[in-house]
Amino acid sequence: MRRGGAYSLRRRIPVDLIDAYGGRKEIVRALGTNDYGEAKRLHARMWVALDDEFQRYRSGLVAGEAVPVRPRPAEESWTQEQFEYEMESIGFFERQSLEYEWRQEERDRVERALAQDQDKLNAEQMAVRDLIRDAKADQKHAEQLLLLSRTPFSPEHQTPNDVNSTVDVDASCTFADLIDQWAKERGVSAKGVADHKSVVRWFEERVGKIGLANIEKRHVIDFKNGLVDSGQTSANIKVKLSRLRTVFSYAVSNAIIQANPAEGVTVLVKAGDGKSRLPFKADTLKLLFDGTVHTAGARPAGGKGEAAYWLPLLALYTGARLEELGQLRLIDLIDETYPTEGEAFANAKFIHIRSDARDGLKVKNAGSVRKVPVHSDLIRSGFLQFAEHQRALGQERLFSDLKPNKYGKLTAKWGEWFSGYRKECGVSHKGLVFHSFRHTFKHWARHVGIIEGVQRQIMGHSAKDVADGYGDGYSLHQIVEGMRLYRIPGFTPPIHPEFGQSATEV
Structure with missing residues (x-):
């Protein structure tokens, strides 16, 4: 000190x-x-x-x-x-x-990372960010109270009740007003505002519309217990409580209420909650790809044309995130010539996953920018032929039927459609979602022995050790050779009736 x-x-x-x-x-x-x-x-x-x-x-x-x-x-x-x-x-x-002042650098580093755009953070990271903001707001409030306690009162302004007086509350302030004020002051994104207002709606639906000044800890506990009874996962409940705590903390720091009723209210993590998303097994993949989209040419409105066919296959053979795939442009399919061994060179087709503010392309973090080799199974299924078809039509995006929602996310509605479609195909386990393709890629990449660092680079995971941060990562040759190993035992991908290619053509 x-x-x-x-x-x-x-x-x-x-x-x-x-x-x-x-x-x-x-x-x-x-x-x-x-x-x-x-x-x-x-x-x-x-x-x-x-x-x-x-x-x-x-x-x-x-x-x-x-x-x-x-x-x-x-x-x-x-x-x-x-x-x-x-x-x-x-x-x-x-x-x-x-x-300890020498911890300040580490704290600043964490805060910078968690200050990223809302879309880049998963639920756990958002909860950590909210907890840090809560702690800072509580610290600020404590400092203000301490300063008030040390400020002498002038005799002419002091009343007999000053010693026992409490902070006045603003009874006119509503939840909506509070969140709008918080968002404006903190520079919160539109999605962040919507997420917090959504939690408030959940809260009021379960405990009633109570004035801010009258909300007590028992109301927050009732809210938590209601979420538990409704089958919400511990992770989801923790995020909702964290957002509620953030709103109340801001109210306290601005003298709107006296105390944070959500402080200390938490939920125990149940066994199994930490691994809610599972990889697909070969028999489950067969169920999914035997559905009407891949066998009968069905193109439901919610599936947005050819996106219904290609997005699951791309996720299975790239390990990429849904939005990373949904926002792909034709210019993101690139040819690269790269050195192999000795003086030899080779050429391959890559999917370039990157950010582009002008076109609204976002990635989770800097490590998510990467070049992913197009797997031979995707080529045989007809993916490159489909891309050429889109180019001939004058399209700029691969999946031109996808439209952004009010937060600019292209695949939000598509994800809702896929959730219902997989159930129609007989894949109803709640742990098997679109993100499970990413888990599946990781599982089989590990199974066939792809180098761990190559796996991470293909999937856009952050470096695991200091050495990974040196140089430009693994070479394209190593990435291509790693992808060449990837396969899913017992599963044969579908062939598109219009764009599919023979093994000889591939």
């Missing part, structure tokens, strides 16, 4: 050594420097020295004689005093970890 202009170490004294230190409960020692890097080095050395000092006390070697040392409490036999001390110590270390 920083004291004045220089750094100091602060450490709790172990409970069994309090008497040895004359009843003191913590040690504060100056590090003698205002240089951050030097303070880190000195802190580490002094911390180890204190460990040694504690051990010498326990061994009776300090000052050449034994010192009083309390028995180290066994967990099962702690007194109330010892328990309270331990809980106080836990709180101390939690606060201390937040105060």
Whole structure:
């Protein structure tokens, strides 16, 4: 911690050594420097020295004689005093970890990552982001209250009730007003606003329309219990509670309500919730691709023409995300010449997944920009021929029938259609969704022995270790050879009746 202009170490004294230190409960020692890097080095050395000092006390070697040392409490036999001390110590270390200035860089890095566009974050990441924002808002509110408590009142303005007075609440403020004010101040995207208003609607449907000032923790608990009873997953409930907590936290920090009624309300994660999405097995894929779209030429309105046929196949043979595929343009199908071994070169067709603000193309993160080789099974099914057909029609996008929703997402409605279609095909397990194609690609890529880093690069996953961040990643030759290994035992992909090619042509 920083004291004045220089750094100091602060450490709790172990409970069994309090008497040895004359009843003191913590040690504060100056590090003698205002240089951050030097303070880190000195802190580490002094911390180890204190460990040694504690051990010498326990061994009776300090000052050449034994010192009083309390028995180290066994967990099962702690007194109330010892328990309270331990809980106080836990709180101390939690606060201390937040105060260390050299952690600021890491905290800033996390906040920058979580400040990405809403569409780039999954539900878990959004929950983490909301929790961080809650914590910052709570800290700001606590600082404001502390400042108020230290501000002296002028006698002419002080009343007999000032000592026990509380913050006035704004009874006229509605949930909708609150979210609009929060969104404007925080620069929240339209989708973020809609997500939070949706949670508020859920809340009011289950507990009734209660004025903000009258909402209590029991109402939030009733809301949570209602979600549990309705079969919502723990992950979904946590996201909803986090969004509700964010709204209430903002209300507290702006003196609209006195306390956050959602604070501390959570849900236990049930076994199995962490792996809700499953890979497709060969027999399930057969059910899906034996459906009317791939065998009878059906093109339902919700499937948006040829998107109904190609998006599942592309996902199965690229591991790409739905929106990454739905937004593909014809110019994103590219030919690349690349070195192989020795002085040899080869040429292959790639799907270039990238962002383009002008055309509204988005990817999840920087690591999601990549070139994915077109698998031979896709070529045999007729994918490249389909692309040429779209080019001849003068289309710019592969799936020109897909239209963006109000948030600019092309595949939102298509995803809803696919959810119903897979059930029509007999694939009804709730863990088998479109994203399961991505899990399937990962499963079989691992099964056939594609190098882990090559798998990640094809799928657009972030680097797993520091070495992955050096150079330009794996070469196109390694990516192509990895994709050449990929197959799904027991599954034969369908051949498009108009665009399909023979094995010889491929």
